[in-house]
Amino acid sequence: MAIVFKKPHALTDAPFHYCPGCTHGICHRLVAEVLDELGIEGNAIGVAPVGCAVMAYDYFNCDMQEAAHGRAPAVATGIKRVHPDKVVFTYQGDGDLAAIGTAETVHSAARGENITIIFINNTIYGMTGGQMAPTTLPGQVTQTSPYGRDIKTQGNPIRISEMLSTLDGPSYIARVALDTVPNIKKAKAAIKKAFQNQIDGKGFSLVEVLSTCPTNWGLSPAEAIKRLQKDMIPYYPLGVYKDIDDENK
Amino acid sequence: MSEKVLMKGNEAIGEAAIRSGCRHFFGYPITPQTELSAYMAKKMPKIGGVFLQAESEVAAINMVYGAAGAGARAMTSSSSPGISLKSEGISYIAGADLPCVIVDIVRGGPGLGGIQPAQSDYFQVTKGGGHGDYHLIVYAPNSVQEIVSLTADAFNKSEEYRVPAMILGDGTLGQMMEPVDFDSVPEPITTNKDWATTGTGLKREHNIINSLYLSPEALEKTIIERQKRYDIIKEKEQRYEAHDIEDADIVVTAYGTTSRVVESAVKTLREEGLKVGVIRPITLWPFPVKVFAEAANTAKAFLSVEMSMGQMVEDVKIAVNGKAPVYFFGRTGGIIPTPQEIIEEVRKIAGGLK
Numbered sequence: 001m002a003i004v005f006k007k008p009h010a011l012t013d014a015p016f017h018y019c020p021g022c023t024h025g026i027c028h029r030l031v032a033e034v035l036d037e038l039g040i041e042g043n044a045i046g047v048a049p050v051g052c053a054v055m056a057y058d059y060f061n062c063d064m065q066e067a068a069h070g071r072a073p074a075v076a077t078g079i080k081r082v083h084p085d086k087v088v089f090t091y092q093g094d095g096d097l098a099a100i101g102t103a104e105t106v107h108s109a110a111r112g113e114n115i116t117i118i119f120i121n122n123t124i125y126g127m128t129g130g131q132m133a134p135t136t137l138p139g140q141v142t143q144t145s146p147y148g149r150d151i152k153t154q155g156n157p158i159r160i161s162e163m164l165s166t167l168d169g170p171s172y173i174a175r176v177a178l179d180t181v182p183n184i185k186k187a188k189a190a191i192k193k194a195f196q197n198q199i200d201g202k203g204f205s206l207v208e209v210l211s212t213c214p215t216n217w218g219l220s221p222a223e224a225i226k227r228l229q230k231d232m233i234p235y236y237p238l239g240v241y242k243d244i245d246d247e248n249k
Numbered sequence: 250m251s252e253k254v255l256m257k258g259n260e261a262i263g264e265a266a267i268r269s270g271c272r273h274f275f276g277y278p279i280t281p282q283t284e285l286s287a288y289m290a291k292k293m294p295k296i297g298g299v300f301l302q303a304e305s306e307v308a309a310i311n312m313v314y315g316a317a318g319a320g321a322r323a324m325t326s327s328s329s330p331g332i333s334l335k336s337e338g339i340s341y342i343a344g345a346d347l348p349c350v351i352v353d354i355v356r357g358g359p360g361l362g363g364i365q366p367a368q369s370d371y372f373q374v375t376k377g378g379g380h381g382d383y384h385l386i387v388y389a390p391n392s393v394q395e396i397v398s399l400t401a402d403a404f405n406k407s408e409e410y411r412v413p414a415m416i417l418g419d420g421t422l423g424q425m426m427e428p429v430d431f432d433s434v435p436e437p438i439t440t441n442k443d444w445a446t447t448g449t450g451l452k453r454e455h456n457i458i459n460s461l462y463l464s465p466e467a468l469e470k471t472i473i474e475r476q477k478r479y480d481i482i483k484e485k486e487q488r489y490e491a492h493d494i495e496d497a498d499i500v501v502t503a504y505g506t507t508s509r510v511v512e513s514a515v516k517t518l519r520e521e522g523l524k525v526g527v528i529r530p531i532t533l534w535p536f537p538v539k540v541f542a543e544a545a546n547t548a549k550a551f552l553s554v555e556m557s558m559g560q561m562v563e564d565v566k567i568a569v570n571g572k573a574p575v576y577f578f579g580r581t582g583g584i585i586p587t588p589q590e591i592i593e594e595v596r597k598i599a600g601g602l603k
Contacts, residue, residue: 012455042451045319057457063446065318065458068341071311074303078315078323079446081299082273086448104311107304 008032010041014058021214021221023178024052024120028059030188031091031118034195035062044087045079047072051093052126070101073108076115087198089116095125098134098158105160112169112203116194119160122211123232130216134158137235142216157235161208165241171202173242177210179228183238190240202244210236251430258393259284259423262352262416263292265400266324270437271350272298273323275312277305279331280364281420282354286326306331310338310351317347318458320445322404322437326352328420329370330361332378339413340379344460346444346475348407350400351385352416354423357583365583366419366506371560374415375534382472384479386414386486387533389504393427399531401434406486408440410478417533419556421506421585482535489537490529493519494544497526499598502541502565503554504530507586511554514591523599533561541568548573550598554591555579 007013010032018024035041044062048054050069057064067075072090080088097105097119108115124142125131131144135157139148149157161175172194176187187209194205210232212224219227240246256264263285266274274293276286286302293300303309309325316323327335332353342349355370357363374387386406388399396418403414446456462468493515494500503511508529518525528544530537541551550573553562562577569575578594580586 041449043448045446045448047315054461057459061449061455063449063456065315065446066345066461067314068311068337071307071314071338074308074311075315075318077301077308078273078275078312078317079319080315081301081312082316082319082321082323083447103304104308107308 008036010035010061012059012061016059017055018052019215021212021224022052023211026178026184027118027120027187027209027211028056030184030191031089032060033188034192037192038195038199040087040195040199044089045083047076047079047088047090049090049092049096051096053091053093053120054127056091070096070099071104072096072101073104073113073115073117077108077111077113080113080115084114087116087195089118089195091118091120093120093126094122094133094135098160106164106167109164109204109206110167110169112171114198114201114203116198117206118191119206119208120211121160121208121236122213124213124216126213126216137231159236161206161241164206170204170206170242171197171244172205174240175208175210175236175238177228177233177238178212179210179225208236210238251432253428253430255426256393256429257284257424257426258396258418259354260288261393261396261429262326262400263288264431265397265434266350266404267292267296267298268431268434269322269401269404271322271324271404272296273316273321274298274300275303275309275316275323275325276300277303277309277327277331279328281356281423282326282328282352284423285352306334307337310335310342313349314338314342314345314347317342317349318345318446320442320447324350324352326354328354328356329358329367332370332373336373336379339385340381340383341460342413343379343383343385344381345458346411347413347458348411349413350403350407350416351413353418355417355419357581363583364420366421366556366585367581367583368419368505368507368556369558369560369581371533371555371557374417375536375564382476384412384534386410386412386482387417388414389417389531389533390422391505391508391529393425394429396422397429397431398433405435405438408438410482412478412482417505419506486532487535487537487539488531489540490531491540492527494526494528494548496524497544497547498524498549498602499552499595500526500528500544500548501552501554501591501595502528502530502561504533504561507554507556510586510588511591514588514595517588517592518595523595525595530561536564536568538568541565542570545569545572549602551575552595552598553577554586556585557581
């Protein structure tokens with residue numbers, strides 16, 4: 001019988017612990033498909049974050065290191081400097097990358113560290129039960145912004161892709177979303193480019209992936225996708241924010 | 250004949266590390282360890298190594314985590330406030346059973362404290378610092394020559410036991426120049442690092458460097474397994490230097506820079522006819538309890554001299570176990586005790602013994 005659809009080799013058989021409707025599963029699959037298609041699983045070393053994706057080390061079939069909260073880009077830097085010929089990537093959420101790990105994120109980007117970062121932005125801390133994230137939208141209700149995020153007292157969200165694209169170090173910064181089939185295809189293309197850039201020695205690449213958290217948003221999976229489209233994309237516009245290939249044209 | 254060169258303590262750590270096979274150094278500037286980073290920045294690019302100035306001590310120690318997890322001999326260095334910042338990463342390194350060497354050139358604290366030599370971080374480096382049941386192997390050299398041999402030992406022992414090791418110095422030791430030779434640097438041992446993240450090559454199961462165990466049973470199992478290694482270290486790796494303790498009424502103990510002042514004081518005291526011996530711990534963890542326990546069978550009193558308000562003295566008390574009184578004398582805040590102060594302290598104790 002012909003196989004028309006199968007699990008990527010770069011994913012293990014461990015069952016995902018993610019909630020129903022969470023888009024981490026899609027994003028894991030996209031990363032794994034890219035590892036397969038580029039033939040780099042055996043050459044790849046991943047770094048898992050602290051947050052919902054903490055156990056990504058059990059899901060990806062390549063060698064993995066589990067980092068302290070926010071420190072994945074520093075850990076990846078250490079690995080990459082030991083094995084410059086290997087493909088090193090991190091997979092981080094918004095609390096991890098854009099709050100506690102801001103310094104590590106910005107400076108690995110500024111160094112142009114030749115690593116790939118997959119950044120999940122779902123505007124909330126998922127693992128700890130739905131607290132305000134650095135990316136939580138103005139007015140958004142979370143456990144720690146129960147009256148809606150008040151920018152006067154709780155500050156403004158951070159647009160990581162825009163911010164990092166002002167640096168000279170990065171080679172590729174893009175924001176994608178996992179809301180529709182065409183967008184998922186675009187997300188995969190961006191992730192693939194972010195890995196290909198590293199293989200080609202072009203330096204730091206980051207793909208910001210707008211994702212859903214139905215559980216902590218208090219929405220059904222379908223409603224969560226609608227919120228991503230209605231509230232998140234206008235605040236976090238999709239697109240390529242930096243691409244040295246374009247600049248070199 | 251071996252060739253001696255005049256070197257600062259901080260630079261000697263760097264050269265010894267390089268000769269011990271360290272090719273990955275991740276630093277962040279802080280006084281008084283800066284010469285070490287500067288030495289590595291100068292040397293590493295010439296020998297195919299990596300010197301990277303991180304954005305913070307936190308990032309530097311996590312780079313060490315990554316590099317050590319990837320199988321390299323990695324090092325970072327700092328001084329007291331920076332070690333506080335690194336303590337998170339040190340805990341993770343200990344929890345993931347990664348070998349590495351951390352250098353702490355201690356300065357006065359708490360807070361920003363000062364930049365002069367101190368020993369007020371004894372508790373931090375021997376009792377934890379970071380969270381969880383873990384230990385570092387802590388070496389406390391007292392000369393630039395000993396810095397060289399202990400740096401090499403730190404790398405080898407750290408790999409042998411998969412326990413992070415620390416070189417604990419202070420501003421005096423780091424900054425002073427003494428003649429050293431590097432002939433004593435042993436060959437780096439090679440251990441089987443089949444646990445490291447080097448890429449599976451699709452030829453083996455994936456390796457995972459990790460300290461997370463959500464099942465309490467699984468976590469307890471890893472802690473107990475690690476404790477067994479700690480027990481072996483405590484049995485086999487206690488190091489010290491001692492003299493004149495067989496006939497000593499009073500045993501004076503000190504480590505690092507302070508031990509050199511103690512030696513000078515004890516020389517005078519023995520010339521006066523006082524029976525004074527010396528125990529100098531070389532490993533602070535494991536603490537050399539055996540030699541103290543033995544000396545406690547004959548000595549009438551112990552005196553711990555430290556550049557702190559009294560930290561190592563607690564371990565001396567545990568080791569002496571009530572067999573003799575244990576006294577403490579210390580200066581702190583960046584002040585080194587003088588020989589005269591120590592002489593007077595010992596005379597006071599001797600007076601009480603009569």
